[in-house]
Amino acid sequence: MEENLTPRxxxxxPERVLWSYLVQIASALKVxxxxxxxxxxxxxxxxxxxxxNRVRLSACAVLDVxxxxxxxxxxxxxxxxxxxxxxxxxxxxxxxxxxNIQDIWASLDQLGRVYSPDLKDRVSWLLxxxxxxxxxxxxxxxxxxxxxxxxxxFDLAQHTADLLDASFNLQDETTAYLGRELxxxxxxxxxxxxxxxxxxxxxxxxxxxxxxGERYTLKLFRDYVFHQVDAAGNPIVDLGHVVSCLNKxxxxxxxxxxxxxxxxxxxxxxxxxxxxxxxxxxxxxxLKGSSxxxxxxxxQSGRAGY
Amino acid sequence: MEENLTPRxxxxxPERVLWSYLVQIASALKVxxxxxxxxxxxxxxxxxxxxxNRVRLSACAVLDVxxxxxxxxxxxxxxxxxxxxxxxxxxxxxxxxxxNIQDIWASLDQLGRVYSPDLKDRVSWLLxxxxxxxxxxxxxxxxxxxxxxxxxxFDLAQHTADLLDASFNLQDETTAYLGRELxxxxxxxxxxxxxxxxxxxxxxxxxxxxxxGERYTLKLFRDYVFHQVDAAGNPIVDLGHVVSCLNKxxxxxxxxxxxxxxxxxxxxxxxxxxxxxxxxxxxxxxLKGSSxxxxxxxxQSGRAGY
Numbered sequence: 001m002e003e004n005l006t007p008r009x010x011x012x013x014p015e016r017v018l019w020s021y022l023v024q025i026a027s028a029l030k031v032x033x034x035x036x037x038x039x040x041x042x043x044x045x046x047x048x049x050x051x052x053n054r055v056r057l058s059a060c061a062v063l064d065v066x067x068x069x070x071x072x073x074x075x076x077x078x079x080x081x082x083x084x085x086x087x088x089x090x091x092x093x094x095x096x097x098x099x100n101i102q103d104i105w106a107s108l109d110q111l112g113r114v115y116s117p118d119l120k121d122r123v124s125w126l127l128x129x130x131x132x133x134x135x136x137x138x139x140x141x142x143x144x145x146x147x148x149x150x151x152x153x154f155d156l157a158q159h160t161a162d163l164l165d166a167s168f169n170l171q172d173e174t175t176a177y178l179g180r181e182l183x184x185x186x187x188x189x190x191x192x193x194x195x196x197x198x199x200x201x202x203x204x205x206x207x208x209x210x211x212x213g214e215r216y217t218l219k220l221f222r223d224y225v226f227h228q229v230d231a232a233g234n235p236i237v238d239l240g241h242v243v244s245c246l247n248k249x250x251x252x253x254x255x256x257x258x259x260x261x262x263x264x265x266x267x268x269x270x271x272x273x274x275x276x277x278x279x280x281x282x283x284x285x286x287l288k289g290s291s292x293x294x295x296x297x298x299x300q301s302g303r304a305g306y
Numbered sequence: 307m308e309e310n311l312t313p314r315x316x317x318x319x320p321e322r323v324l325w326s327y328l329v330q331i332a333s334a335l336k337v338x339x340x341x342x343x344x345x346x347x348x349x350x351x352x353x354x355x356x357x358x359n360r361v362r363l364s365a366c367a368v369l370d371v372x373x374x375x376x377x378x379x380x381x382x383x384x385x386x387x388x389x390x391x392x393x394x395x396x397x398x399x400x401x402x403x404x405x406n407i408q409d410i411w412a413s414l415d416q417l418g419r420v421y422s423p424d425l426k427d428r429v430s431w432l433l434x435x436x437x438x439x440x441x442x443x444x445x446x447x448x449x450x451x452x453x454x455x456x457x458x459x460f461d462l463a464q465h466t467a468d469l470l471d472a473s474f475n476l477q478d479e480t481t482a483y484l485g486r487e488l489x490x491x492x493x494x495x496x497x498x499x500x501x502x503x504x505x506x507x508x509x510x511x512x513x514x515x516x517x518x519g520e521r522y523t524l525k526l527f528r529d530y531v532f533h534q535v536d537a538a539g540n541p542i543v544d545l546g547h548v549v550s551c552l553n554k555x556x557x558x559x560x561x562x563x564x565x566x567x568x569x570x571x572x573x574x575x576x577x578x579x580x581x582x583x584x585x586x587x588x589x590x591x592x593l594k595g596s597s598x599x600x601x602x603x604x605x606q607s608g609r610a611g612y
Contacts, residue, residue, distance in 0.1 A: 030467065051481075153467045154460070154463045157459050160463060160467055161333045161466055164333060165333055167477060171476060171477050174480045174484055175480060178484045178487060181484060181488055181491055184487070184493075184494050188494040189545065191494060192545055195497065195500075195528070196533070196543055199529075200541065223505075226502045227506050235595050237593055242502075287543055
């Protein structure tokens with residue numbers, strides 16, 4: 001009980017997540033700085049976290065608009081970006097809001113106790129004094145040449161490669177899902193097409209659409225797909241059967257299917273190939289008879305894949 | 307005409323594609339070498355190109371199995387991996403099969419005429435003599451310390467970052483597509499469910515399923531979704547209408563829908579919410595009556611999301 005009552009320290013952010021943030025923002029800074037701009041808004045309130053540890057910079061350019069008058073050299077602002085990035089990572093690592101960090105170097109020590117020396121080095125490099133602040137660039141105050149995003153990415157090389165691996169894996173996974181779901185779209189269009197063809201009330205009197213015409217087989221096929229019953233007459237509900245039948249219809253395989261009328265008086269043996277042709281003709285007739293505009297029809301047939 | 311007849315030189319592979327291959331294989335080598343293994347099969351016939359310039363190593367470990375007896379130190383094989391990678395890139399860049407390259411350094415000059423010096427440096431580093439071949443490592447023959455995948459990735463840092471950007475962008479695009487397509491599975495399941503419920507022949511005599519029962523509204527709703535006609539009685543074929551109706555049904559919105567019987571004698575005003583409830587009850591009844599095993603039912607309802 002007591003354990004639950006004492007306020008617990010939140011568990012620290014995993015190190016690889018911090019590396020991932022660093023790499024992503026460094027990569028963004030490279031693009032921004034190469035365009036002779038500065039991000040300026042690298043702040044815990046402006047960096048957006050989206051799915052799977054992706055971070056995105058928001059509100060870039062807002063300060064450029066707001067402080068149009070007080071123009072500072074873009075080189076200064078670029079160097080400030082690195083300082084802000086360092087503070088951001090430091091804040092996340094020590095679970096403190098950057099504005100609440102009193103002593104940067106004490107916080108850095110705190111970071112070093114949880115994370116690897118490598119990460120501490122990177123953050124300390126980001127936070128180290130900017131050379132423009134020390135006018136005498138060759139002074140022995142430890143100031144260094146201006147930081148560049150290229151240099152940062154260089155130092156992050158191994159972590160960039162790790163992130164790339166992870167990104168590729170995620171990409172493979174998403175593509176596999178997408179492949180599966182694309183099939184669903186195809187099946188849904190086919191099911192909708194069958195729905196549009198079958199049981200149309202307005203063609204009740206039309207001989208082409210009558211129970212003796214070839215649309216009749218499509219109706220019996222519908223029964224075959226959706227209304228399977230077992231020997232005792234109990235319904236069989238099996239989505240697998242529906243999917244497999246519709247897939248065969250979509251491809252138009254040579255396999256034959258045995259269809260019986262509801263009164264069991266008539267039986268047909270048709271191949272999926274013939275059924276596909278019939279469905280196409282029936283749907284084509286509907287489109288021709290359709291009152292919607294020519295353009296809509298074209299869209300429709302485009303979307304339906306015919 | 308003559309232009310078409312004279313054999314044309316194929317246009318060279320874009321440089322960023324070569325960098326992408328280098329980064330990807332270097333990244334794979336890092337994993338393989340860290341596992342104290344060697345790839346051994348970095349060959350133009352074994353590296354598989356999949357979509358969007360992704361490359362994958364195949365046949366790794368085959369040589370380990372085939373030449374189990376003739377074991378060579380894994381360090382040698384690892385160094386050979388880099389040489390093979392260099393030859394692979396050189397072959398692609400000069401459009402020659404690696405085994406047809408007579409003079410590596412002449413080919414490298416040819417590469418340098420088309421591509422940047424940076425790329426030439428990388429390939430030349432990969433092709434440079436291996437130190438294990440010169441037993442005296444400190445000899446002045448220009449031999450260098452053993453190559454590592456880490457070193458290679460380090461030198462490729464900027465290109466890794468570029469590739470990461472491209473990968474992230476592709477990921478965003480695929481995720482957007484996936485978001486759009488995910489809906490399809492849901493819609494298809496719903497359409498299949500309606501297909502199973504409506505026009506069931508074996509319930510013709512059952513009062514619950516009769517034309518006066520509540521399943522009747524579902525039948526009229528089916529007509530409403532799929533069999534729209536205009537004022538002149540011409541069919542309207544509009545997949546958008548079908549999708550929008552099924553989406554509303556799936557959510558069970560409060561919106562009301564006006565359904566008329568085929569003889570225009572009866573009219574109902576039902577909300578999608580009620581229709582959804584009716585569809586669920588009807589489908590549940592079917593599942594209860596279904597002769598398929600309990601397990602199948604559970605699978606079914608699991609897959610159907612109920």
